[in-house]
Amino acid sequence: MILPKGTTIAVADGEKLNLFRNSGDEAELKLTRSEHSQVDDDAQGSGSRQNSSGNPDQSQASEDGFSAGIVALLNKAVLGGQIDGLVVIAAPRALGEMRKHYHKALSAKLLGEISKDLTGHSMGDVETAIQAA
Template structure:
C-alpha cells in the first residue's frame, strides 16, 4: 500500500499507542514518530464486558477503555483538522473495540486498518506491514 505524505499511522493495542506520520512520499514510505495528544485511559469501552464474579476480567475492561480513549483522541484530531489521512494498525481485539467508537469523519479519513499487534515492533516492521497491505 502506498500512503500520501503526511498520513498519520496509529499503532495500538490495549495498553500502548505509537503515532507516526509518513514524512516520505507515496513511493517512499518513511514513518517518523509524532504525537497528537494524550489518551484518556479512563474512557469507557463499549460496555460489552462487565466486572463481576462471573466475569472477573477487569484488565480487559481497562484495555477496552484505553482503546476507546485512543479513538476519542483520534476523532478529536480528525475533527480539529490535524489528521487528513489515517491508517490504524492494532491488535485484533483492540481494533474491534476501536471500530465501535469511530466518528463518521474519522471513517471518511481512514485509508486502511491492519489487524496486527505491532506495538512492540520496530518502525521498519510497521513500514513492512503497511507495504504488504
C-alpha cells in the first residue's frame, strides 16, 4: 500500500490505540508516533451483546465500547480537518466493531484497512504490514 505524506495510521485492538503519521513520502514510508487524546472507553458499542446471566461477557462489551471510542476520536479528527488520509489496522474483532461507527466523512478519508492485531508490535512490523498490503 502506498501512502501519501501525512497519512494517519491508527493501530488498535479492544484495549489500546497507537497513532502514527507517514512522515516519509509515497516512495518511502516512514512512520512517526503521533499523540492523541484519551479514548472514551465508556462509549457504547454496537449493542450486539447484552450483558446478562446468560451472556456475562463484560470484557467483550468493554472492548466494544473502547473500539467505538476510538472511532469517535477518529471521526472528530476527520471532521475537524486534522486527518486527510487514514489507514486503520486493527484486530479482526475490533475492526468489525469499529466499522459500525465510521462517519461517512471518515469513510471518505479511509485509504485502507488491515485486519491484523499489531498493537504490541514494533513500528517496523507496522511498516512491513502496510507495505505488504
